[in-house]
Amino acid sequence: MTRLSERFSLSGKTAVITGASRGLGVTLCDVLSQAGADIVAVARDEALLAETQAIVTENGRRCLSIAADLLDASAAHRVKVRIESAFGTPTILVNNAGMSIPKTLLDQSVEEWDSIFALNLRAPWLMARALAPGMIEARGGKIINISSMASSVALTEHGPYVASKAGLNGLTKVMTAEWGPHNIQANAVCPTIVWTPMGERVWGVGDKLTRFLEKIPSGRVATPEEIADLVLYLASPASGMVNGQEIFVDGGYTAL
Template sequence: MSHNAFDLSGKVAIVTGASRGLGQQFGRALAAAGADLVITSRNPEDMTDFVAEIEAGGRRAVPLALDLRDESSITQFASAAIAAYGKIDILVNNAGCNVRKPALEVTWDDWNLVLDTNLRGTFFVAQAIGRHMVERGYGRIINIGSVTSVMGYAGLAPYCASRGGVKQLTMSLADDWGRHGVTVNCLAPGWFRTEQNKVLYENEQWVDYLKDRIPLRRPGQPGDLAGSVVFLASDASEYITGQTLLVDGGISTGATKATLDDV
């Protein structure tokens, strides 16, 4: 390649769920690579400091309200995002939620909350922005999954179901829209500390247990996702679609001790 294929200068990227955590890390990485941003939260005021941070780095950031469980909110957000810049090149479908309970305690409403947000919401945001990308003949959609897209964990039944669905949805959309120049991939983080799971990381015994199962012997750090999201958003990945990229330190290998020397 005669140019920097990872350069996102002149590109516009949406990052949903950018009021905290991994959403902000994705936004920082894309802005550092040259992209201007549309960032979303149910309450845009929660992103005031993040907008200032991105703008201090020389990029633009437009904060918009988005509730993934509200069809009209998705429609309004999509129209406002496209109007803000006149185009959208990249969508990072990050917003989501979790309910952490033993399977026998999961309620009907728990299930609907997680699946309606993580799976249905991901689809309809992708559809709303994908329609614009198909018309333009260009787009990069990155659905954020999880190591639970490929592995099951006790206490996370609705979440695992939703993230497994995101992986399958990604392949379907890739097949639908590839002919229109739109790639669709799934970025699946492993165990990263977030607001949703921070209580686990306050337990040193649990952290030691987790590290023992990860071949790289540590949980993920925020910067571990930067290169992957930029790669999937950039021209460097133009012939990659329908794939799930696990950034998990190797925990999805199974991390089972097979010899006594490992114990």
């Protein structure tokens, strides 16, 4: 039996994290680098990526920052080329980049709908499609898709967000079916509200958050660290038999 520290270690691994310049993405880079992983931080804002890189470097790990807009369908291939030229083949992918534009179904524009689906659903597929061949060659890998509790419950004014996250959960299962035989584990993490700048922007208006918390048995939102710690488990050797799962971190919301 391996030691506990070894089962949860990411030493010698490279983790690619999208949406790495803000909120949960920064925490993911911090936690996974503390566990020993070198980090590839992908996001649009080059200046903010420099701050993420400083955190990873302080943890004693290497960090490659790649400024890329994943709304562009060709970006995933360019990201792959940059990674492989600098770090070789990564075996951990965390599809964290996402967006929401809260509006009713009647008010949502086609352009907004398409953008939300492009980032929340198409980009995770394109990133995984780009990196999975290297994982297959390496005979193992981890794909963690940051989904949402909203993938399974109705959330007013979030139509395309809910639909895209439900699609992401389905995509995760197909990744499992196709790539599981190559020792690749794909799982979806489904948080409730995570108190990041994005969470505060969407939920910090009037009594919106108070009304929502009344439906959560735990009575609070999640912290970025609580989500990142679960991602660490899914990225580590300890989770080798966890595959194709939708793991809810919702304080009991979906249990009711």
